[in-house]
Amino acid sequence: MKKFISILVLFSIFNISLLGEEKIHKVVIQVSTDDQRTQNIALNNAVNLQKLYGLDNVIIEIVAYGPGLGILTKKSKQSSRVSSLAMNDIVFSACLNTMAKVKRKTGKLPPLTEGVVKVQAGVARIVELQEEGYAYIRP
Numbered sequence: 598m599k600k601f602i603s604i605l606v607l608f609s610i611f612n613i614s615l616l617g618e619e620k621i622h623k624v625v626i627q628v629s630t631d632d633q634r635t636q637n638i639a640l641n642n643a644v645n646l647q648k649l650y651g652l653d654n655v656i657i658e659i660v661a662y663g664p665g666l667g668i669l670t671k672k673s674k675q676s677s678r679v680s681s682l683a684m685n686d687i688v689f690s691a692c693l694n695t696m697a698k699v700k701r702k703t704g705k706l707p708p709l710t711e712g713v714v715k716v717q718a719g720v721a722r723i724v725e726l727q728e729e730g731y732a733y734i735r736p
Contacts (some may be wrong), residue, residue: 603647612618616644618654619651619654620654621654621655622646622650622654622655622656622732623655623656623660623701623726623729623730623731623732624643624646624655624656624657624658624731624732624733624734625657625658625660625722625723625726625727625731625732625733625734626642626643626657626658626659626660626674626734626735626736627639627660627665627719627723627733627734627735628637628659628660628661628662628665628668628736629662629663629664629665629719629735630640630663630664630665631664631665631667632644633674635674635736636665637670637675638736639659639663639668639680639734639736640659640675640678640682642734642736643659643682643687644682647665647685647686650724652685652686656668656686656731657686657687657688658688658689658690658722658726658731659687659688659689659690660689660690660692660716660719660722660723661689661690661691661692661695661719662691662692662694662695662718662719662720663692663695663719664727666691666692666695666696666699666707666708669691669709669713670707670708670709670710671708671709671710672707672708673710676710679710679712679713680710680711683710683711683712683713684712687711688714689712689713689714690713690714690715690716690719690722691709691713691714691716691719692715692716692717692718692719692720692722693715693717693718693719694718694719695719696715
């Protein structure tokens with residue numbers, strides 16, 4: 598019985614020490630459609646997560662590829678919002694494979710919004726982030 602009580606006390610102390618620590622949440626949000634409503638939902642999801650958990654308690658990366666790449670270009674209606682959110686610690690990753698396809702079709706690379714980073718393959722980036730423990734969201 599003494600061992601049980603000792604274990605219970607240790608467990609309680611351990612749990613109390615964890616109460617003061619915030620968990621860091623890691624989230625990857627996929628944008629692979631040119632649907633404006635869906636793209637807006639993706640951005641809203643990111644903002645809502647930051648509001649809920651706090652800027653210091655959530656890491657968010659939005660990965661855009663295929664038709665979704667448009668959200669990360671200067672021509673996007675969301676360009677200023679993307680730039681603003683990038684300054685608020687949301688990472689935006691543009692797929693180089695998609696950009697190369699656009700270049701083959703149009704003769705030039707699409708100009709990206711300020712604050713956007715490039716990754717070789719959007720799908721592969723999502724896989725890598727999930728392997729690192731990121732939760733996956735696709736609005």
